[in-house]
Each structure stands twice: as structure tokens, then as C-alpha cells.
Amino acid sequence: MKPALLEVMRMNRICRMVLATCLGSFILVIFYFQIMRRNPFGVDICCRKGSRSPLQELYNPIQLELSNTAVLHQMRRDQVTDTCRANSATSRKRRVLTPNDLKHLVVDEDHELIYCYVPKVACTNWKRLMMVLSGRGKYSDPMEIPANEAHVSANLKTLNQYSIPEINHRLKSYMKFLFVREPFERLVSAYRNKFTQKYNISFHKRYGTKIIKRQRKNATQEALRKGDDVKFEEFVAYLIDPHTQREEPFNEHWQTVYSLCHPCHIHYDLVGKYETLEEDSNYVLQLAGVGSYLKFPTYAKSTRTTDEMTTEFFQNISLEHQTQLYEVYKLDFLMFNYSVPSYLKLE
Numbered sequence: 001m002k003p004a005l006l007e008v009m010r011m012n013r014i015c016r017m018v019l020a021t022c023l024g025s026f027i028l029v030i031f032y033f034q035i036m037r038r039n040p041f042g043v044d045i046c047c048r049k050g051s052r053s054p055l056q057e058l059y060n061p062i063q064l065e066l067s068n069t070a071v072l073h074q075m076r077r078d079q080v081t082d083t084c085r086a087n088s089a090t091s092r093k094r095r096v097l098t099p100n101d102l103k104h105l106v107v108d109e110d111h112e113l114i115y116c117y118v119p120k121v122a123c124t125n126w127k128r129l130m131m132v133l134s135g136r137g138k139y140s141d142p143m144e145i146p147a148n149e150a151h152v153s154a155n156l157k158t159l160n161q162y163s164i165p166e167i168n169h170r171l172k173s174y175m176k177f178l179f180v181r182e183p184f185e186r187l188v189s190a191y192r193n194k195f196t197q198k199y200n201i202s203f204h205k206r207y208g209t210k211i212i213k214r215q216r217k218n219a220t221q222e223a224l225r226k227g228d229d230v231k232f233e234e235f236v237a238y239l240i241d242p243h244t245q246r247e248e249p250f251n252e253h254w255q256t257v258y259s260l261c262h263p264c265h266i267h268y269d270l271v272g273k274y275e276t277l278e279e280d281s282n283y284v285l286q287l288a289g290v291g292s293y294l295k296f297p298t299y300a301k302s303t304r305t306t307d308e309m310t311t312e313f314f315q316n317i318s319l320e321h322q323t324q325l326y327e328v329y330k331l332d333f334l335m336f337n338y339s340v341p342s343y344l345k346l347e
């Protein structure tokens with residue numbers, strides 16, 4: 001072979017090697033950025049590290065400074081237990097839970113957590129966190145998950161999807177927690193969101209039309225058809241009307257925590273409160289062993305329902321209706337240690 005031909009072949013081989021190296025590096029760089037985008041801190045959110053479960057962390061804290069928090073949570077658990085005991089002594093209703101009652105209990109197997117979600121108590125953000133925790137690296141930043149995706153039931157596993165022995169095992173060994181809010185503030189939050197926002201058409205159609213038909217004398221045809229201008233007084237009248245719950249259970253946005261999470265049947269290890277939402281949420285994350293890199297999303301919304309706003313909404317509610325409404329939500333008030341609101345004039 002001529003030396004010139006050999007030289008050309010050598011150059012060809014070198015070119016191919018350089019090209020292959022460039023292509024390989026390019027693929028590696030893309031791969032690296034994909035991983036970094038999903039998990040910028042390079043932390044493995046997948047599975048719990050170490051041998052201590054959240055339950056062990058909660059009941060036997062290693063760090064001494066946690067003991068004050070532990071005492072606070074013990075008091076909240078005792079309050080639930082005492083209220084349940086007092087209620088069972090006076091109530092004739094006694095029943096066993098079925099898997100159907102466990103639809104609100106979201107399970108994270110990797111960190112051994114069960115979260116009972118209560119709508120209007122920042123459950124969207126907690127569902128986002130549960131997706132990060134149970135997503136095995138699929139998500140890292142909760143706020144990158146759109147709110148509507150957090151509410152797609154297929155994106156989270158709930159306790160009713162397991163067999164009875166699996167349910168019992170998880171109820172026994174996982175850390176069970178929920179978040180609660182002052183019941184009437186939660187109700188005003190639900191009313192404002194579902195009945196005063198133009199875009200919530202499905203709620204107007206499904207509930208608004210029914211409420212107006214039942215509660216408004218001389219309603220216009222348009223109001224009966226659209227159901228989009230329900231007044232707070234009408235909403236309250238609907239909630240205290242005995243027909244309402246006889247017809248079908250309350251919608252989850254105004255259903256009591258007692259009925260959604262069954263705190264007298266399920267022993268919750270941790271009761272978080274909306275009033276200390278970020279602190280309590282970050283405590284849960286710390287117990288789950290992810291607190292150093294996963295935080296509860298902070299919030300700057302200025303239109304949040306406040307105590308003052310709730311007081312205003314209740315000003316137009318009659319004494320009789322206030323008393324009847326308190327009866328509907330009484331167990332939630334007592335169980336989670338919310339005092340009778342000062343604006344309430346009970347009969």
C-alpha cells in the first residue's frame with residue numbers, strides 16, 4: 001500500500017475516534033443535566049436512610065431540644081383521645097372501618113408515612129410533598145408539580161388500595177399524620193374558593209344550583225341555571241339542613257375532619273395545625289429523615305382567609321344558624337382544641 005493511502009486511512013480512523021468521543025461526551029453532558037434538573041441537590045430522596053423509622057424518631061427523639069415539640073404533640077394526641085372517649089360514651093353510633101373509609105389516607109412506603117389529607121388545609125402542597133417523597137426520584141421540587149396534577153388520584157397511593165393485612169401492617173408501623181384548621185375558617189376558605197370564583201363552574205353546577213333551589217325564595221331562572229352566586233348565608237343554611245347529609249355525604253371540602261380521617265378509629269401520631277403549618281410540616285419532614293433538603297413550600301398569598309375575614313362572614317348569620325352550624329362541626333372544634341370563636345353568639 002502506498003504511504004499516502006495509509007496516511008489517509010489513519011486520519012479517517014482518528015476522525016472517527018474524535019467524533020465518537022465528542023458524541024459520547026455530549027450524551028453524558030445531556031444525561032448529567034437531566035439528573036441535575038430532577039434533583040439539583042444530588043440527594044437521594046428515594047428511601048429512608050438509617051435504621052430509625054419516623055415513628056421511632058417521634059416517640060424516642062435523640063436530640064434533647066426536640067422534647068418540647070414532643071410534649072406539644074403528646075398533648076394534641078391526648079386531646080383527640082379524650083374527646084373520642086367522651087364522644088363514644090354519649091354516642092350510640094359505633095362502626096368498624098372499611099377500606100372505603102381509607103381513601104383520604106395517602107401512603108409513602110419508602111419513608112413509612114401515612115398522610116390523611118383534609119381539603120382547605122394546604123393539602124395541595126402536602127400532596128405535592130408526598131409525590132416527591134414517594135416518587136423515587138421522579139420529582140425533587142414540589143412547586144414544579146402543577147396543582148391539578150397533585151389532585152390526580154393515580155399520582156398517589158391511598159390505603160384503600162391495599163389488602164386488609166397490608167392495611168393493618170401499615171397502620172401499625174407507619175407514622176400517621178394529618179393537618180387541621182379552625183373549622184369555621186376552613187369553611188369560609190371553602191366557600192370563597194368554590195362559590196365566589198368564576199372558574200369553579202363544576203361546583204356552581206353541582207352544588208350552587210341545588211343550594212339556590214333549596215334556600216332562595218323567588219330565585220331567578222338564571223341563578224337556578226348557573227348556581228354561581230350562592231351567598232354565605234345560603235351555604236350555611238344548606239349545611240345545617242338535615243336533608244343535605246341524608247341525601248349524600250358532604251363534599252370533602254366542607255366535610256368534617258372527623259368523617260374524613262376517622263381520628264377515633266385511627267391513632268394519628270402527629271396532628272399538625274394550619275396555624276403553625278410550616279413549623280409542623282417541617283417537623284414531619286425532619287422525622288422522615290428528609291428535613292435537611294426538603295421543606296414545606298412557603299407562601300406569600302395575601303388573599304388568604306383570616307380570622308378577621310371569618311368574623312365578617314359570620315356577622316350576617318342568625319343566632320339560630322350559628323348554633324346549629326357549631327353542632328355540625330363541634331367534634332372538630334373539641335378534638336383539635338379550637339375554642340368557640342369569640343364572634344359566635346351561641347343560643
Ligand SMILES: Nc1ncnc2c1ncn2[C@@H]1O[C@H](COP(=O)(O)OS(=O)(=O)O)[C@@H](OP(=O)(O)O)[C@H]1O
Nearest residue numbers: 119120121122123124125189297298299303304305
Ligand atoms: N404554605 C402555606 N401557608 C399558608 N397557607 C397556605 C400554604 N399553602 C396553602 N395554603 C392555604 O391553604 C388553602 C388551600 O388549601 P388546599 O390546597 O387544601 O385547598 S384544596 O382542597 O385543594 O381546594 C388556601 O387557604 P385560603 O387562601 O384561606 O383559602 C391557601 O392559601
